[in-house]
Amino acid sequence: MIYFFLIIAILLLIFLEASIITIPLILIGVLLIAVVSKKSWIFPLAFLAGIMLDLTKLNSIGETSLFLIIFLFVILLYDRKFEIKTLPFIYFSSFLGSFIYLAFSKSHHILPQAIISSVISVFSFMIVKKLTKKDSKLTL
Amino acid sequence: MKKRENFISIFILFLALSLIIFSLTKFNFFNNLFGVIGNIFSPLQEATFQTFQPILNLSEGEKKKLKEENASLIRKLANQKILEKENEALRDQFQTAAIKSLTLLPAKIIGAPNFIPGVTEPLIFIIDKGAADGVRVNQAVIYKDNLVGRISEVVQTRSKVNLITNTSSSFPAKTLRTSAIGVVKGTAERQLIFQNIMQTADIKEKDIVVTRGTQELNGDGFPPDLIVGTIASVEKKPSNLFQSAKITSFLDFSNLSIVFVIKGQ
Numbered sequence: 001m002i003y004f005f006l007i008i009a010i011l012l013l014i015f016l017e018a019s020i021i022t023i024p025l026i027l028i029g030v031l032l033i034a035v036v037s038k039k040s041w042i043f044p045l046a047f048l049a050g051i052m053l054d055l056t057k058l059n060s061i062g063e064t065s066l067f068l069i070i071f072l073f074v075i076l077l078y079d080r081k082f083e084i085k086t087l088p089f090i091y092f093s094s095f096l097g098s099f100i101y102l103a104f105s106k107s108h109h110i111l112p113q114a115i116i117s118s119v120i121s122v123f124s125f126m127i128v129k130k131l132t133k134k135d136s137k138l139t140l
Numbered sequence: 141m142k143k144r145e146n147f148i149s150i151f152i153l154f155l156a157l158s159l160i161i162f163s164l165t166k167f168n169f170f171n172n173l174f175g176v177i178g179n180i181f182s183p184l185q186e187a188t189f190q191t192f193q194p195i196l197n198l199s200e201g202e203k204k205k206l207k208e209e210n211a212s213l214i215r216k217l218a219n220q221k222i223l224e225k226e227n228e229a230l231r232d233q234f235q236t237a238a239i240k241s242l243t244l245l246p247a248k249i250i251g252a253p254n255f256i257p258g259v260t261e262p263l264i265f266i267i268d269k270g271a272a273d274g275v276r277v278n279q280a281v282i283y284k285d286n287l288v289g290r291i292s293e294v295v296q297t298r299s300k301v302n303l304i305t306n307t308s309s310s311f312p313a314k315t316l317r318t319s320a321i322g323v324v325k326g327t328a329e330r331q332l333i334f335q336n337i338m339q340t341a342d343i344k345e346k347d348i349v350v351t352r353g354t355q356e357l358n359g360d361g362f363p364p365d366l367i368v369g370t371i372a373s374v375e376k377k378p379s380n381l382f383q384s385a386k387i388t389s390f391l392d393f394s395n396l397s398i399v400f401v402i403k404g405q
Contacts, residue, residue, distance in 0.1 A: 015181075015188040018266070019251040040150045047154045051161070055178040056185050056251070058266060058293045058300040062162030069158055073151045108263065108307065108328040109255045 006033070010049055018056035023113050024098050026053055027068065028121045031094055034072050035084050036128055046072055059105075067104065071097050085129075087122055094121035175270075175296035182268065182298060186250040193252070193397070211390040215285050215367060218348050221316050222365050243403040244282075245269055249396060250298070261330050261393050265289070265301040269401060275299050278360040280402045286391050287351055287366040288399050299401075303393060304332060304368065312352040313368050318342045321352060324368055324387065331372060335384040339376070347371045349387050363402060 013025040026049050034042045050065030075093060078084055084093075095118035102110045165174070251266030269275050271294050281288040281301045289309065293300035302309055309326040313334065320341035325333045334349060349371060353364030369387040376383040 015185050019185050019189040020192045020257055022253045022255050040147045043150045043154045055174055056181055061165040061174055062158045065158040069154050113255055
């Protein structure tokens with residue numbers, strides 16, 4: 001059931017990012033899933049989400065997937081040495097990831113967007129952390 | 141140890157897959173396949189846009205009505221001035237002038253990603269017309285004789301429009317009153333920059349700026365006399381070679397829901 005809601009959430013983020021807002025919502029989404037779950041199925045999820053995002057935004061197919069996969073690889077490598085389920089890590093990783101992604105996409109207002117996306121990541125992580133703490137069955 | 145190997149091997153697998161797909165799409169492989177897949181999600185994308193756009197762009201009804209009325213009057217004034225000039229040219233027999241009819245293809249906007257919707261200006265549109273409808277790269281996109289942008293990417297049933305507000309947008313233009321020539325560039329804001337205008341050229345605030353015309357033989361490019369905007373301020377320093385101005389477009393790009401692609405004559 002949780003995976004069903006996860007897929008719906010990812011789809012919604014894709015359409016929001018393609019139609020309404022330029023803040024990298026998919027990057028925030030996969031980062032949070034990777035940090036909470038720390039499982040390798042995040043790679044196929046990021047791959048598919050990236051392909052779908054490129055299809056809807058009419059970008060070169062595969063560029064977002066490439067970025068997301070490399071980003072998640074770095075995050076999970078970092079997990080080997082340090083604890084990543086912390087607010088500072090979420091803040092800095094989402095800020096850096098958003099900044100680099102927006103720079104590669106030749107977006108505008110890169111710095112404010114990166115700051116806002118890191119704030120969104122932090123608040124979303126706090127909500128997810130509370131939800132997973134409350135209900136121990138709710139795990140990814 | 142086993143977990144680490146799986147992690148690395150899955151990463152390498154999907155990295156290789158992404159690289160292959162990225163490389164092949166550069167050579168136009170999978171275009172049709174991805175076009176079909178994209179079409180499946182197109183109605184969902186449109187529904188998302190239609191749902192959220194009115195919520196995020198709450199404008200006072202009366203203010204919006206006045207803005208549209210103002211834009212309509214400016215358009216009529218611009219058309220009148222263009223007709224006057226053409227009449228004069230025909231009378232003088234120094235220039236040939238012909239009113240070219242344009243084939244317009246209406247297209248719905250299904251995506252207009254924006255930093256802060258309703259506050260900042262979008263820089264691209266995704267529209268629901270593509271190669272199957274005769275849309276090509278570099279075709280002009282307009283709304284009520286106002287220039288919106290240029291087609292930059294095309295797939296089977298959708299296209300991407302590079303708006304004139306985009307910093308990558310640049311095209312020659314002139315003022316309607318004195319035909320002062322310059323180049324209009326986007327600034328990622330609602331105001332555009334009109335630059336490279338000769339110091340001796342006569343421009344002033346409230347002058348209407350129109351496109352100069354960069355149309356190719358097949359009809360692609362910007363036709364002449366499309367309204368770009370009105371001059372909001374002039375920057376003229378005697379020490380500079382050129383003068384510049386800031387232009388405000390009459391269009392509220394955040395509130396557009398339909399545009400027209402110029403398919404040529």
